């Protein structure tokens with residue numbers, strides 16, 4: 321039955337807690353060229369069959385509806401590793417035609433050769449994940465010996481104007497928490513903002529424990545002991561920002577475990593197989609792909625999108641007894 325929802329009238333995505341959703345994460349693939357130990361097993365991931373992954377035309381349709389009709393203002397492409405999706409610049413060009421802030425989260429391994437093309441296609445900026453500056457540790461952590469490629473990729477992104485480049489570091493106790501100061505120094509010297517992320521229970525294995533989370537308080541204390549810091553007011557970004565008192569720029573922390581920003585969350589996520597999610601930790605998907613492939617109208621899509629946002633909960637429940645780990649891991653949802 322055709323939907324009664326008219327799509328010509330703007331309908332901001334407001335949930336039952338009054339949060340207005342402006343930010344869309346699109347996972348363009350669940351595949352990845354790295355196997356970060358805190359994210360994926362070395363072998364044995366089951367990839368989506370290609371036919372289940374949304375096409376560029378399907379992504380363009382959903383993104384266009386969300387931007388024009390539902391007030392989405394920023395789109396971040398992610399994965400898996402988004403740069404392993406063939407012809408990514410073609411999708412970037414389609415999305416860049418929309419009035420949005422368009423960005424990409426990547427492990428940076430291919431940026432040396434892809435940054436210029438992505439920038440030309442209309443990509444605005446990139447976040448690059450980099451969890452260690454020590455070659456052997458980097459290779460052990462990612463199970464790929466490609467630190468040099470990532471460092472060259474960061475330079476290439478800056479050169480291509482995909483700025484401000486941000487560097488994301490997932491901190492895991494006993495793995496890379498002794499590098500906090502080194503990584504902060506790296507950001508200061510390169511003039512990029514490094515953001516330290518508390519490890520979340522979204523690994524494909526079951527290695528996550530509370531004890532392995534290095535908290536924001538600890539991160540700020542350790543960096544601040546070397547480079548004194550002061551907090552900067554938090555906006556709608558998940559990162560808490562801190563400014564170096566000596567004028568060396570800023571550093572961020574994403575304290576998703578100890579100080580979640582759920583009350584300000586303005587995000588929705590589309591998985592590579594077309595499932596809309598209102599939270600990383602949702603245990604429910606809202607299936608847009610079936611609607612797209614069954615010839616659904618924009619009104620049908622709007623119904624599903626609004627149902628998803630309408631069901632958004634107040635916040636995730638990590639650390640609470642009723643916490644249920646999502647069926648899919650970070651790389652499968654789209655981090």
Ligand code: SAM
Pocket residue numbers: 352358359398399400401402425426427428447448449488489490517518519520521522523650651654655
């Ligand atoms: N492959 C791209 C990359 O490396 O940035 C994009 C996808 S990746 C899943 C997105 C981000 O999620 C990366 O910064 C990664 O380090 C982070 N991540 C993965 N698993 C995580 C977890 N369990 N907790 C916190 N962050 C995680």
